[in-house]
Amino acid sequence: MLRIALFLLTNLAVIVVASITLNLLGVGHYLEANGNLNLNSLLIFCLVFGMAGSMVSLLLSKWMAKRAMRVQIIEQPRTQEEKWIYDTVARLAKKAGIGMPEVGIFHSPQSNAFATGWNKNNALVAVSTGLLQRMGRDEVEAVIGHEIGHVANGDMVTLALIQGVVNAFVMFFARIIGHFVDRVLLKNERGYGIGYYVATIAAEIVLAILASVVVAWFSRRREFRADQAGAHLVSPAAMISALASLKAEYEQPSEMTGELVAFGIRGEGKMNFAALFASHPPLDQRIAALQQQQSY
Template identity: 40%
Template sequence: MSYFRTALLLAGLTGLFMGVGYLIGGGTGAVIALVIAAAMNVFTYWNSDRMVLSMYGAHEVDARSAPDLYNLVAELAQRAALPMPRVFVMDEPQPNAFATGRNPQNAAVAVTSGIMQQLSREELAGVIAHELAHIKNHDTLLMTITATIAGAISMLAQFGMFFGGHRDNNNGPGIIGSIAMMILAPFGAMLVQMAISRTREYAADNLGARIVGQPMWLASALVKIENAAQHVPNEEAERNPATAHMFIINPLSGRGMDNLFTTHPSTENRIAALQQLAAELGAQGSAPSRAQNDPSRSPWGRSSGTRGPWG
């Protein structure tokens, strides 16, 4: 997705936010909504990483407390020509990971304890490279802003439903309009959020695979993470669904096929794209089957922290 199209989608979200404000409070409501949107974006710019990391109870680790993980991130960051991000671990059994931060100089990579236990070192390298690709593409700030605005639209629509909408000159939407606003405004915000998120996942898969040099490592990791995530709930993500798109695999329960209602492309489609990239790069290997990827097969930490995943 080009930056121009992304800017258009963000403008659409802001416009939708102002539209809900107009339905609630007329012209004044639209202006207030615009001011609120601007204030949220400024706040999110400076505090997005701290907000989401605190939400998931992530604790920072270093070369002493988690040498294997820290050194792997450092090695991949060097390959990606990125500053070393801060590294965090979430005490969460569901295998998953995300990146956050306003720019590459202020970025963080967070992984769950579950992903460290269930992935091989090579598969974890593929996942971390994917997250570093998000940082390199400046996706981390974009995705947090879209989550903030989309969540605010939903809250504002519920507020409008409670008050029955704008009543200037008896031309407000009334109860029917308010119900429609409550349903359609969050739905429109969700569609815009999904359009941004799903395209960014494909781009991060591609760049991450190029960073690590082995697309099938990431493909194998995606299968393992999805299989496990379907059976291991992430309670914090369930309480904060607006953050689901930040993870490498949708952490929410009840997701279906690759459609308008998912935050991520289907894993099958992502693996197919990685297979094609592997063929282009001359990499060996085939798409992993679910049966071949038993999460208990190979602990990722079998290699020493000083040894790269490539040798």
Template identity: 45%
Template sequence: MFKRLSLFILTNVLVLTMIMIILSLLGVNNYIGTDGNIMFGQLLVFSAVIGFTGSFFSLAISRWMAKKLMGVKVINPDSPNSSYERDLVERVHRLSRAAGLTVMPEVGLYNSPEVNAFATGPSKRRSLVAVSSGLLESMDDDAVEGVLAHEVAHIANGDMVTMTLLQGVINTFVVFLSRIAAWAVAQLVDEDKAAIVHLISIFVFQIAFSILGSIVVMAYSRYREFHADRGGADLAGKDKMIHALESLRAHVNRVDTRQESLATMKINGGKKKMLFSTHPDLDERIRRLHAK
């Protein structure tokens, strides 16, 4: 999921910036009245339009972006190139049917030594499950089954749409608060410098508030990972889901985490980095599944 969320956030930031530039050129962002004060109602509407448009557009192109940026090769379910591919498609489709999905996800492979898999797409009916070659080479069948079940659970849970709504709210507040803060700073300088100070301050505060907002997004992402673990356990079996997480933990212990061990369902980066991690600590995930 780390790949999925990272691609979504990156796309969201780029789209958000593009929309703001377009609206600024069109003069739609005029939220300061003739008296020099902010019109808060107009600013809030402006912020919401930018925030939710950016996040939903990012969601709409998420599957396409994943394929292009990561070189995912989608397997044709009617004519796979090998029994290896056929088995992968059949596993994902079997788990998807068990999860109640009526339209099967696309199944893709990408060539990378990293141990990773992710699910993405704008809806349950237009989703993608992608798996790295490194994962298939590093894990046994039961662990792969657990990983695939976890990713299918993300689709069945509608996590991408949920994250999109949350990102839209965060975007709205980032745009709204950054402009209020920038306006306040501009009031402290001479009138001839106010415009440039206001513009620069918008970008500075937007970056700062975006970082703070990402903490909220990451925290909610960690919560959804626990939920997907439980869903994966229901689909593939509790033992296979635990085995998948234990295999990931063993992989972390074998490799230098500064390299490509970003991991299936994201390897945790240690307790100190947990605030900005999309995934919870693996030991805690395993403990919760044992207690399930």
């Protein structure tokens, strides 16, 4: 969840800042002499800058995560607990066939963990203090296996590619909306007026939020795969137990922060509008999927 949230926020910030800068500089030769839009030029322009925004977010993801979550990197384990975490990540990474990630701990009362990084041999795996306090070692190992699974499956790179395409279409349609507002509604016939820039930026923000439904759907599919990886690297029983512990923790209202509610990590299986934006499937569905695989 933290991995996806940080990536999406960074991506949105990059795209909005880039759009404002490009608009102010007048970059983009997609307006023809007769005042019509050259849709081919516009699409190429949007693909280039949309993918660039996503790639910048990907390259910054590890740096952003370390600072946003105040991750303490374990370079030389100082305690038995740190040594166990470091050795567990090393063993599971080797089993998954990826390079040794950086290993870190961040302070949070909730059970949480994330993995990020621009390639599978240069990743970061971090666990929360709440996770270490609340779960047994088999469950923590399964959670680490889940995060290693994200790295081994190349989820961050694939997410970046999908987000890049989404960015391109957001920029494309936002500029068409801005053009319509400027030319049709405001009757501006020379170049672009202030209405175009305001409408384009506003449309980009709204369309980016709506387009995040697509990215969230993809993220939910990848969570099932990461659960399978955790079950394979550790054991199905440990992965199911870890998810059940999360479900018990997050079903307590006092344990649910606004951020966790927003990302739909609770155990209910009900579909609603907010669930469309959830980066994780309901825990009940994840547990059921692993139990079903166990029965075969």
